[in-house]
Amino acid sequence: MKSEDPRSLIAEAAGYRPGDLIAIAVITAATLLAVYVPVLNASPLRILLGVAMVLFIPGYALIAALFPAKGDLDGIERVALSFGLSIAVVPLIGLGLNYTPWGIRLDPILASLTLFTLAMTGIAWYRRLTLPADERFMVPAREIFNAARLELFDPGASWLDRGLSSLLVVAIVAALATTAYVIAVPKEGEHFTEFYILGPGGKAADYPTDPRVNSAQSLIVGVGNHEYREVAYTVEAVLLNQTFDPVTNTSTIHAVTPIDRFTVTVPHNETRELPWEFSVPSTEYNRLEFLLFTETVPAQNVTGQDRINASYRDLHLWLRPRPV
Incomplete structure (x- = not known):
C-alpha cells in the first residue's frame, strides 16, 4: 500500500x-x-x-x-x-x-x-x-481507439472487408445520430395542464380545512404547463355553500362568494407555485373552489355550477369553519 x-x-x-x-x-x-x-x-x-x-x-x-x-x-x-x-x-x-x-x-x-x-x-x-x-x-482511451481502428480498418484486410467495416461505421454513426435526434426532439405528446394545491408547508398535507372565521389561512397554488406553448392562465377562488343529496345523487349550491382572481403566465414545460392567503367570512361556507381558465374566461354572468363546468380545471377543499 x-x-x-x-x-x-x-x-x-x-x-x-x-x-x-x-x-x-x-x-x-x-x-x-x-x-x-x-x-x-x-x-x-x-x-x-x-x-x-x-x-x-x-x-x-x-x-x-x-x-x-x-x-x-x-x-x-x-x-x-x-x-x-x-x-x-x-x-x-x-x-x-x-x-x-x-x-x-x-x-x-x-x-x-x-x-x-x-x-x-x-x-x-x-x-x-x-x-x-x-x-x-x-x-485506456488511446488503446481502445487504436484497437477499434485496427479492427475496422486492418491494412491487411481485403477490399470487401474494408467496405463492410466502413458500412458498419456509417451504420453506427447513423444509429447514434438517430438516437440523439429522438432524445433531443421528442414526439409531441398529450397536451395538458397540472393544477394542484399544497398545504402551507409545500406538501400535499396539512390543508387548512378547519379555519376560524375571518382568520388568515395560507395555501400554495400550483400550475404546470404541458400545452407545448406559453399560456396565460386565470385562477379564480370561490367560497360555496353546497349540500349533497344522496337520494338523488345531486349537489345544490346555495351561496357563491368570489374571493380572489389572478393571472399567471407559464411557459411550456414549466411550473409556477404561488403562495396564496384567504379567510372565510362565515361558518355557512363549506367548500373552497379553485377554477383554472386558459385564454378564454367566461363572462361574469356565468356563475355557480355553470362557471365550474366552464373551467379548464377545477379543485376544491371541503371546509368546516369554526366561529371565533
Missing part, C-alpha cells in the same frame, strides 16, 4: 489528472449551464446532458469512489453498474428531498445531484491518489 503522507499526496496531486473524473466534472458543469443559460436551456443540449446526468453520471462517480483500483471491476461491469446505480441513486435523492422544505423541484434536485456527483468524484480522485500509480483505474 502506498504511503498516505499528506505532503507526498499534495505534491503528487498537482500532476495527477484522471481523464474520466475530469470529464465527469465537466459534464456536470455543462449540465448546469445547459439548464440555466438562456440560450442553451432552449436547445437539445439541455435534454442530452439532462438524460446523462440522470441515467449515468451519478452512478459512474459512485462506482469510481467505491472501486478506485483497475482490478476491482472491468470496463463492462463499470458501465453497467453506472447505469444501475444512477437509476437507484436519483430516486433516493428525490425521496429525501420530498421530506425537506425544498421539495422535489428542478433547483433542489439539480443541486443535490451536482453536489453528490462532485463529492463522489472528489472521493474517487483521493482514493486513486492513495494507490500506486500502476494500480489506479484509468480509461
Whole structure:
C-alpha cells in the first residue's frame, strides 16, 4: 500500500489528472449551464446532458469512489453498474428531498445531484491518489481507439472487408445520430395542464380545512404547463355553500362568494407555485373552489355550477369553519 503522507499526496496531486473524473466534472458543469443559460436551456443540449446526468453520471462517480483500483471491476461491469446505480441513486435523492422544505423541484434536485456527483468524484480522485500509480483505474482511451481502428480498418484486410467495416461505421454513426435526434426532439405528446394545491408547508398535507372565521389561512397554488406553448392562465377562488343529496345523487349550491382572481403566465414545460392567503367570512361556507381558465374566461354572468363546468380545471377543499 502506498504511503498516505499528506505532503507526498499534495505534491503528487498537482500532476495527477484522471481523464474520466475530469470529464465527469465537466459534464456536470455543462449540465448546469445547459439548464440555466438562456440560450442553451432552449436547445437539445439541455435534454442530452439532462438524460446523462440522470441515467449515468451519478452512478459512474459512485462506482469510481467505491472501486478506485483497475482490478476491482472491468470496463463492462463499470458501465453497467453506472447505469444501475444512477437509476437507484436519483430516486433516493428525490425521496429525501420530498421530506425537506425544498421539495422535489428542478433547483433542489439539480443541486443535490451536482453536489453528490462532485463529492463522489472528489472521493474517487483521493482514493486513486492513495494507490500506486500502476494500480489506479484509468480509461485506456488511446488503446481502445487504436484497437477499434485496427479492427475496422486492418491494412491487411481485403477490399470487401474494408467496405463492410466502413458500412458498419456509417451504420453506427447513423444509429447514434438517430438516437440523439429522438432524445433531443421528442414526439409531441398529450397536451395538458397540472393544477394542484399544497398545504402551507409545500406538501400535499396539512390543508387548512378547519379555519376560524375571518382568520388568515395560507395555501400554495400550483400550475404546470404541458400545452407545448406559453399560456396565460386565470385562477379564480370561490367560497360555496353546497349540500349533497344522496337520494338523488345531486349537489345544490346555495351561496357563491368570489374571493380572489389572478393571472399567471407559464411557459411550456414549466411550473409556477404561488403562495396564496384567504379567510372565510362565515361558518355557512363549506367548500373552497379553485377554477383554472386558459385564454378564454367566461363572462361574469356565468356563475355557480355553470362557471365550474366552464373551467379548464377545477379543485376544491371541503371546509368546516369554526366561529371565533
